[in-house]
Amino acid sequence: MSIQAEIGMLDHVDGSSQFISQDTKIICSVTGPIEPKARQELPTQLALEIIVRPAKGVATTREKVLEDKLRAVLTPLITRYCYPRQLCQITCQILESGEDESEFSLRELSCCINAAFLGLVDAGIAMNSMCASIPIAIVKDSNEIIVNPTAEQLRISLSVHTLALEFVDGGKVVKNVLLLDSNGDFSEDQLFNLLELGEKKCQELVRRLREIIQDNISPRLVA
């Protein structure tokens, strides 16, 4: 899957990233660790404030669900005990959704996850592991599993899935499934097949993400 990503384009936040995959374009900013509001503060851990903003219109329950899923993925990635009584603000702004917003949100979700991960790296927040996320669809008639489907392929899909995996050891070993969010009509066999295929594709993506990080970080290091 071909993606484009950029790190550190925004100046007034600690970390930022832009992630483009097909027609989906997300920009993400990370600020932290900063002082939290009293109600956000956690006595032993870093608190996360996650905001997802839609390209068109005001944020609705749809964005709240996206925020919730994003939180579930990011929480285990961050070494939260390093920053007790602190806050990290993660803002994802969807610039182009690349799918029919009234029916789907998987492309936006998986791009938000990848963008937030790159943003956290750029902000220098301590992390336990890496992650990569891909959208998957099973299309009508052929029952073919399509990774990173287009808006057109989504329209003829039977089921849609978002997969996020956690990687350790330089992106070689899959440690955990962070998110498997499925919607639609599918069998157990199909699910196992798509997990198998998804693992390979996530591994490719995580390699690509490592390259992007390396390209962006190495010029900043002083030899």
Next chain:
Amino acid sequence: MAKDIEISASESKFILEALRQNYRLDGRSFDQFRDVKITFGKEYGDVSVEMGNTKVHCRISCQIAQPYEDRPFEGLFVISTEISPMAGSQFENGNITGEDEILCSRIIEKSVRRSGALDVEGLCIVAGSKCWAVRADVHFLDCDGGFIDASCIAVMTALMHFKKPDITVHGEQIIVHPVNEREPVPLGILHIPICVTFSFFNPQDTEENIKGETNSEISIIDATLKEELLRDGVLTVTLNKNREVVQVSKAGGLPMDALTLMKCCHEAYAIIEKLTDQILQLLKEDSEKRNKYAAMLTSENARES
């Protein structure tokens, strides 16, 4: 917690002293507007504007809605300017009660919506029951001053770039033609208002802030964030290419006389003239790029002009 940015005493002294000696931190002259970089997205009505480090994105969308009862012949037009913490940690999410946020949204509202830049009567489909509701969502991505100027350019460019789907009306029934079926139609734009913001600094003691007798204030165009934090007064004028003053906003601050205001308007006109030409040129280039074969397929004869 949304904490205001604080600027150190030594830095503020340095910037003010530099201004007194006719220098700005970014090397611009006092009456120089930052270069405006405008880029279009894949879809119609998707525009990003960059002015130095300030980045603003605007997205236009439309849907069919019911018009207001007291205005049956007019469509709806809403501009949403909500600032998220992405622009800087001094902004709070969902908090639109901050002074900057309100001022920004009010001036944009006044300059674009209430000045009648968009022809809302052209959005009417069936009087009293159906009309287009056009929405402009302004996303502030990075804040280095000049939010008002940048978002005004972004909204106007996006409105001119946007095209709504074509429709056919059969009595009460309407058919909306998808974009791939029929060429979408652009919105009716009546004039192009553009904002220019002046910031004023008082080079003397604080007494001058109240009396304002000597008129020796330093006036700079298009302040950056640091200059915005230190300024003593601010003036935003909105003009269009027809030499009409759309609005003038000066909410308190350093007193100034009428002649200075006139001078500012003249300076602003030179800037907006250049910006309008730049926007129109970019829009033309973009439409040519999107419609490569139009010139080849047209049945229009070559005419002598």
